[in-house]
Amino acid sequence: MHPAEQRFEVHILDTGERYACGGSQTLLAGMEALGRKGIPVGCRGGGCGVCKSRIVRGDYHAAKMSRACVSADEQAAGVVLACRVVPRSDIEIEALDRMRRCVTRHLTPAARPPVPPT
Amino acid sequence: MAITGVMRPGHVCIRVLEIEPAVRHYVDTIGLREVMRDTAADGSARVFLKAWDEADHHSVVLREADEAGMDYMGWKVDSEATLDKLSADVEASGLATDMVWMREGEHPMTGRRFRFTVPTGHVMELYAHRETPGCAVGYLNPDPWPDDMHGMGARRFDHCLLYGDDLAGTFKLFTEVLGFNLTEAVVAGPDEQMIGAFLSCATKAHDVAFIQQPVKNKLHHVSFLLDNWGEVLKAADIISKRRVSLDIGPTRHGITRGETVYFFDPSGNRNEVFAGGYTWYPDKPVIKWTAEELGTGIFYHDRKLNEKFLSVFT
Ligand code: FES
Numbered sequence: 001m002h003p004a005e006q007r008f009e010v011h012i013l014d015t016g017e018r019y020a021c022g023g024s025q026t027l028l029a030g031m032e033a034l035g036r037k038g039i040p041v042g043c044r045g046g047g048c049g050v051c052k053s054r055i056v057r058g059d060y061h062a063a064k065m066s067r068a069c070v071s072a073d074e075q076a077a078g079v080v081l082a083c084r085v086v087p088r089s090d091i092e093i094e095a096l097d098r099m100r101r102c103v104t105r106h107l108t109p110a111a112r113p114p115v116p117p118t
Numbered sequence: 119m120a121i122t123g124v125m126r127p128g129h130v131c132i133r134v135l136e137i138e139p140a141v142r143h144y145v146d147t148i149g150l151r152e153v154m155r156d157t158a159a160d161g162s163a164r165v166f167l168k169a170w171d172e173a174d175h176h177s178v179v180l181r182e183a184d185e186a187g188m189d190y191m192g193w194k195v196d197s198e199a200t201l202d203k204l205s206a207d208v209e210a211s212g213l214a215t216d217m218v219w220m221r222e223g224e225h226p227m228t229g230r231r232f233r234f235t236v237p238t239g240h241v242m243e244l245y246a247h248r249e250t251p252g253c254a255v256g257y258l259n260p261d262p263w264p265d266d267m268h269g270m271g272a273r274r275f276d277h278c279l280l281y282g283d284d285l286a287g288t289f290k291l292f293t294e295v296l297g298f299n300l301t302e303a304v305v306a307g308p309d310e311q312m313i314g315a316f317l318s319c320a321t322k323a324h325d326v327a328f329i330q331q332p333v334k335n336k337l338h339h340v341s342f343l344l345d346n347w348g349e350v351l352k353a354a355d356i357i358s359k360r361r362v363s364l365d366i367g368p369t370r371h372g373i374t375r376g377e378t379v380y381f382f383d384p385s386g387n388r389n390e391v392f393a394g395g396y397t398w399y400p401d402k403p404v405i406k407w408t409a410e411e412l413g414t415g416i417f418y419h420d421r422k423l424n425e426k427f428l429s430v431f432t
Contacts, residue, residue: 042430066187
């Protein structure tokens with residue numbers, strides 16, 4: 001099967017949530033489809049940076065992302081804009097900055113994972 | 119009153135991450151027409167576009183770049199003499215930096231442009247001349263709209279809303295040096311500090327607006343004019359039909375009273391199409407909005423501040 005037609009599992013490490021994401025669907029669109037409040041959907045075009053995340057594990061394809069949001073060094077370290085990334089395998093993802101505050105907003109403070117070292 | 123000095127917004131140069139999807143968006147969705155392409159001095163691809171009801175050669179420039187956002191906004195002034203005077207005034211004001219003359223022809227079919235950076239970090243230009251191939255319906259016994267109107271059928275590039283940190287400085291430059299008028303102000307706190315300024319150079323409710331934010335040189339949105347509320351609703355249909363990234367609307371603004379829908383281009387730059395709003399004359403009192411009612415000022419129907427609208431920009 002062409003990767004675009006496959007479905008992969010995305011694991012949001014911050015909340016423990018898992019969702020299925022199609023190979024032609026962006027990670028952010030897959031999250032949006034969860035229908036939960038708090039997903040910081042911004043421009044959906046790789047320009048505003050609100051969906052900034054880090055891919056901890058997995059293969060993916062990232063379309064061009066605004067350098068104002070993700071530096072070349074960050075990109076090399078797996079930092080992405082979730083609205084510009086489609087999965088090529090199962091993915092483990094961790095939210096950064098705004099995205100992190102938003103996805104963990106519904107958790108009680110004790111259940112929130114510690115801030116990862118950056 | 120005759121419109122003198124700075125007449126109107128003439129162009130906006132938008133940075134896009136990939137040129138082809140951007141052209142498709144501005145042409146097929148918003149309804150602009152591609153006029154020509156060239157390569158900027160730094161080697162980046164540029165595409166020049168115009169709306170069907172605009173006479174000038176172009177009004178929107180898309181430039182392929184690594185970052186989204188706005189390169190600069192250009193203002194057409196009434197004559198070369200005004201261009202000389204205003205450029206000298208800007209220089210003498212001490213309020214602008216990075217002043218430079220762009221040579222004639224750097225924008226196609228366009229005369230020399232005076233470029234400068236305002237205190238909020240935005241790059242502005244003044245120019246007096248651009249060739250006028252004319253609008254799509256001509257000027258002799260014209261029809262009200264052309265047969266090949268497509269997408270949203272935007273009439274013209276209308277204004278930008280910009281975010282920056284030194285609103286007071288930019289406000290001073292636009293009003294005291296360039297002759298703009300304040301139509302509406304958003305104020306906060308007991309001493310009513312201005313945190314938002316809607317500025318007009320002619321008779322529109324605004325030609326540019328600035329919002330105080332702790333950032334430099336940020337674009338909130340680029341706006342295009344439609345005819346009426348029905349067209350705004352149809353624009354929202356087109357947004358859904360084409361799977362364009364919707365932001366907010368259709369709804370109405372309290373500020374400027376415009377009817378509006380917001381969406382994003384493929385690089386994440388926010389666009390607006392709108393209709394309505396009032397005519398401004400020099401004797402119209404300034405409208406004031408307090409920070410507590412800002413939600414109503416921005417979106418009149420639901421009267422609430424929308425975090426995404428405020429905090430997403432390029
Ligand atoms: S939503 Fe704007 S960069 Fe992803």
